Amino acid sequence: QMAFDLPVNLRTTQGFSSAFYGEEISESLFLQVLDDAGHRGDRSLEVMCHPAFIDNTIRQSAYCFPCLTELDVLTSASLKGAIAQRGYRLGSYRDV
Template sequence: MHEADYTGIPTTDRFSDQFYADGITADVVKQVVKAHEHDTETLEFMCHPAFIDETMLSLTSYSDYRIKELTFLTSDEVQEALKSVGAEVVSFKEVMK
């Protein structure tokens, strides 16, 4: 049980930090979901998608990956990958139920 569960803070059942840098792929998404298909209802992927401007470029070295994440997360490819393993994107409202 998560510490957040004890404090009443809504949280997902599982968290993955594998969707990062070179891990921004449909295969990684499917592998992580499949690894937890029997032990979780909700799974959060750490991600940092963003539109990049001059300020963002000056603040982070992760800019190229942020663009890659945004492009992937808004693509049909990610929806197809999730559907192929029986998963779907939900809003945080679903986690709070």
């Protein structure tokens, strides 16, 4: 018996990672997440992330500055190229 009544045609990514988080955020960490997914055979991957611009609400968060670091890393041209070299294509849930 299933624990949840999910739609039969539910689509999702093959993999998920919450490892891109914390004080060690870097392009290297993001690429390690991709490499780990590749070793598992994941052809698609959701990476939990929290990039943000600073506003009054975010300023009150303990994760304020890591959000800025995530934004810098995730929008860097070098990361975009490294992602493509690994055979991944950036997408949204419309692509799933």
